[in-house]
Amino acid sequence: GESVGLHLPTLSVQEGDNSIINCAYSNSASDYFIWYKQESGKGPQFIIDIRSNMDKRQGQRVTVLLNKTVKHLSLQIAATQPGDSAVYFCAEPGTSYDKVIFGPGTSLSVIP
Amino acid sequence: DARVTQTPRDKVTEMGQEVTMRCQPILGHNTVFWYRQTMMQGLELLAYFRNRAPLDDSGMPKDRFSAEMPDATLATLKIQPSEPRDSAVYFCASGLGASGRVETQYFGPGTRLLVL
Numbered sequence: 228g229e230s231v232g233l234h235l236p237t238l239s240v241q242e243g244d245n246s247i248i249n250c251a252y253s254n255s256a257s258d259y260f261i262w263y264k265q266e267s268g269k270g271p272q273f274i275i276d277i278r279s280n281m282d283k284r285q286g287q288r289v290t291v292l293l294n295k296t297v298k299h300l301s302l303q304i305a306a307t308q309p310g311d312s313a314v315y316f317c318a319e320p321g322t323s324y325d326k327v328i329f330g331p332g333t334s335l336s337v338i339p
Numbered sequence: 340d341a342r343v344t345q346t347p348r349d350k351v352t353e354m355g356q357e358v359t360m361r362c363q364p365i366l367g368h369n370t371v372f373w374y375r376q377t378m379m380q381g382l383e384l385l386a387y388f389r390n391r392a393p394l395d396d397s398g399m400p401k402d403r404f405s406a407e408m409p410d411a412t413l414a415t416l417k418i419q420p421s422e423p424r425d426s427a428v429y430f431c432a433s434g435l436g437a438s439g440r441v442e443t444q445y446f447g448p449g450t451r452l453l454v455l
Contacts, residue, residue, distance in 0.1 A: 259442060270343075270430050270446030271382070316382070320442075326395070327444060329382040 239336045246304040248333045250317035255298060257319040261327065262291060262302045265314045271329075274302070274315075304335075312337045341365045343447035345431050351453045357419040360450045362431030363412055370436040371414045372444060373399075373406055377427045385429075388414065389436055421454045428452070 240246045252260070258279040263271035277284045277291045277300070284291050290303040304311055314332040321328050344363045352358055364371045372387040386396035391408040399406065403425075405417045418425055428449040434441035 261443065268448075270432070270449050271444075272446065273443050276442065326384055326387070327441070331381045 236331065237334045237336070239338060240307050241338050242307060242309060244307055246302075246307045246311065246335060248302040248304075248315050248317075248335065250300050250302075250330055252298050252300070252317070252319050254319060255295070259320055260291070260293065260300050261318045262289075263316045263318060263329070265316065265332070267313070271316060307335075307337050309337045309339060311335060343431055343433050343445050345429075345447035345450050347450060348448060349451045349453075351455065352421055353455050354422055355420040356454075357417065358421045358425075358452060358454075360416045360429050360431075360452070362414040362416070362433075362447055364414060364431070364433030365445055366412070368433035368435050368445070370434045370441045371408060372432040372434075373414070373416050374430040374432065374446075375427045376430060376449070382430075385416070418452075421452075423454045426452055426454050 261276045262274045264274050265271040275284060275286045275289050275291050277293050279295060282293050288305045291300060293300045300317060302315060312335055314334050316332045317330045318327045343365055346361045350358060370389050373385040375383045375385055383398055385399040386406040387394055388408050391411060396406060403418055403420060408414045414431060416429060428451050430446050430449045432444040432446045434444045
């Protein structure tokens with residue numbers, strides 16, 4: 228079966244430091260990955276995505292890295308701010324591509 | 340600013356009662372998903388629709404849960420009868436599916452359900 232999982236369930240970082248959230252996936256055929264951010268009391272929100280023909284993609288303060296060799300992706304947040312405190316999910320398409328499979332999530336806490 | 344809306348935001352009910360949750364997807368989106376989120380199970384896909392037709396409801400307990408799309412602007416998730424183990428946050432998400440694929444899903448704020 229396919230699964231998407233996270234290495235660390237919780238992460239605490241000092242405000243201003245960089246954060247790195249990791250994700251392992253098992254379906255080597257996945258060609259698209261998405262990171263979602265879920266703030267307390269809200270639904271998940273799209274942050275950034277990456278296709279399998281890329282190994283890096285940058286957004287505003289966020290960078291996603293994809294290593295297909297070891298089936299690993301990471302989300303890097305530069306100069307972490309208190310507003311970045313949330314649960315972060317990585318996700319990949321299911322085999323039918325109609326669905327998206329979400330990982331268990333990593334809770335990021337930013338220490339002021 | 341287009342967004343998915345869900346009602347009610349919070350629902351407290353007693354075991355055995357019927358619960359109906361509603362979702363208005365983003366106008367123009369042709370795919371609607373229902374998820375359930377709990378601390379233990381994380382985000383679970385319950386069912387989803389494409390162009391109002393149910394595509395997959397294998398994640399849903401069939402005996403008590405039902406999902407419908409009466410029209411393109413309304414999706415409903417019903418639990419009858421409700422049980423304490425149904426307590427969770429239920430999210431609706433919508434997206435635009437092309438060639439059978441939805442890449443980005445837009446989530447509503449969720450309905451927090453507590454069954455006593």
